[in-house]
Amino acid sequence: MTVKRTYGIAASVICLALLLGSCAPAASNGTIIATSVAQTVIAQDTERAQLTPTVTNTPSTPTPHGSPTPLTTKAPPTAPPPGSSNIIPCNRAEYVADVTIPDGTIVSPGAAFMKRWSVKNTGSCTWNSTYKFVFMDGDVLGGAYVYNFPGFAAPNDTVEIPIQLYAPAATGSYKGYWKLQAPDSTIFGVGPEDQSLWVSIVVGSGTPENNKTASVYDITAVTYTIERRCTSANTFWHIYVNLTSNGPLKSTFRIVQSDGVAQNGIKLTFTQAQTLTFDYGEWSQRTITSSPNARWVQVITTAPLYHEWPKSYPIYLCGT
Numbered sequence: 001m002t003v004k005r006t007y008g009i010a011a012s013v014i015c016l017a018l019l020l021g022s023c024a025p026a027a028s029n030g031t032i033i034a035t036s037v038a039q040t041v042i043a044q045d046t047e048r049a050q051l052t053p054t055v056t057n058t059p060s061t062p063t064p065h066g067s068p069t070p071l072t073t074k075a076p077p078t079a080p081p082p083g084s085s086n087i088i089p090c091n092r093a094e095y096v097a098d099v100t101i102p103d104g105t106i107v108s109p110g111a112a113f114m115k116r117w118s119v120k121n122t123g124s125c126t127w128n129s130t131y132k133f134v135f136m137d138g139d140v141l142g143g144a145y146v147y148n149f150p151g152f153a154a155p156n157d158t159v160e161i162p163i164q165l166y167a168p169a170a171t172g173s174y175k176g177y178w179k180l181q182a183p184d185s186t187i188f189g190v191g192p193e194d195q196s197l198w199v200s201i202v203v204g205s206g207t208p209e210n211n212k213t214a215s216v217y218d219i220t221a222v223t224y225t226i227e228r229r230c231t232s233a234n235t236f237w238h239i240y241v242n243l244t245s246n247g248p249l250k251s252t253f254r255i256v257q258s259d260g261v262a263q264n265g266i267k268l269t270f271t272q273a274q275t276l277t278f279d280y281g282e283w284s285q286r287t288i289t290s291s292p293n294a295r296w297v298q299v300i301t302t303a304p305l306y307h308e309w310p311k312s313y314p315i316y317l318c319g320t
Contacts, residue, residue, distance in 0.1 A: 088155075091182045092123035095190040095197065098275075099160055103200040104220035104246040105273035107167040115165055115199045119190065120158045125182075127153040132181040133161055136196050139174040142166030149180070167203045175200040206247050217247035222299045222309040225277075230318035235287050237315050239280040241299055245270040252303040255280055258295045258311075285317060292320045 099116035107113055121127055131149035143165045153159040168174060177196035179189045189195045206217045221244040229236040241255060248271050254264040268276050280297070294314035301307045 088122075088124040090123050090125040091180070091186055091188045092121075093180060093188065093190045094120040094122045095195075096120055096158055100273075101199060101201065102220065102244045102246065102273050102275060103198075104202055104218075105200075106202045106204055106206040106217055106247045108205065109167060109169050109171060109203050111167045113165055113167065113201075114162055116160050116162045117197050118158060118160050119197070121153045121155055124155055126155065127159070127180075130183040133163065134179060134181045134187065136177040136179050136187075138176040138198070139168075141168070141174060141176050141199065141201070143176075146181075161197075165199065167201060171204045173200070173202050202246065216304060217245065217249040218304050219249075219251050219253075219301050219307065220244050220246045221275075222301075224297065224312040226297075226312060226315055228315065228318065229282075230287070233286060233288070234284050235290075235318045236282045236284045237295075238282050239297055239312075241278045241280055241297075242275055243268060243278065243299070243301075244275040246273050248272055249304055251301060253299055253301040256298045256300065257283060258297070287317050287319065290317060292317055 096118035099118050101107075101113060101115045105113075127149055128151075129148055133147040133149060135143070135145045143163055147163050150161060151159065163178070165176075175198055177198045179187050179196050181187050190197060223242045225240040225242065227238040229238065239255075243251060243253070245251065249269075251268045251270065253266050253268075254262055255266065256262040263280065266278060268278060270276060283295075283297075285295075294316055296311040296314060298311045299309045301309070
């Protein structure tokens with residue numbers, strides 16, 4: 001558009017110059033033409049100036065390339081100290097008890113038996129039929145290598161895990177190890193050390209001629225449960241003794257206190273491999289005048305075989 005308008009203006013100037021040249025004196029024509037051309041050029045320059053954008057050469061200030069300004073003034077999160085997390089693992093378990101077949105139970109060769117463990121779900125996930133109970137090591141004892149989990153156990157529930165097993169034909173001691181398996185194939189045991197559950201049996205008749213052999217029915221374990229009670233003058237310890245047998249038997253034992261007092265000739269009858277509890281009663285001491293030293297009790301079995309079992313854990317007066 002600018003080129004066409006320039007040509008038009010130039011043509012008008014030429015025509016005007018010819019017209020003036022034919023009508024005006026020679027001396028005036030040059031002056032008039034020069035003046036007209038100058039005015040035309042000024043007009044063109046003015047028009048170009050109006051059509052051309054104005055550019056201002058303002059020197060720019062460079063932006064520094066330092067650290068960016070943070071979007072927030074909040075301090076970054078601090079990592080929790082080790083061991084402070086309250087997150088409960090999905091799969092975790094705790095052993096509660098052997099419901100049947102305590103360790104060392106004597107089983108006849110080839111006999112079928114049902115082993116049951118009592119286990120607590122201490123994790124955050126619910127156990128159901130998608131969980132398994134799997135053989136890990138030792139003697140499988142005629143059982144399957146994988147058992148479906150029996151039923152349902154929500155977090156903090158306690159459940160029994162039963163498996164059908166069979167004693168080998170050959171006499172001797174046998175032990176098998178088992179763990180739980182989650183749906184994602186994660187295998188886990190019981191307690192903080194992730195231990196296996198196990199079954200331990202002795203295959204034999206239980207009544208050999210020499211009753212000093214390992215296969216005779218006998219007491220196989222002793223534990224203590226002690227509850228302390230405090231009064232203004234005395235300390236009382238209520239003592240329970242838990243004895244485990246590996247079969248039917250009659251046991252005779254005595255309980256000895258650290259001060260030399262003893263109860264003798266205590267008898268318990270076991271109808272099968274099981275754990276029975278004997279209530280020993282309370283042992284009391286005057287809190288102020290008695291020695292603050294630790295005390296203990298101990299079980300000694302005299303039948304079927306003689307054993308001096310480990311002493312109880314130390315027990316103390318109130319306030320110590």
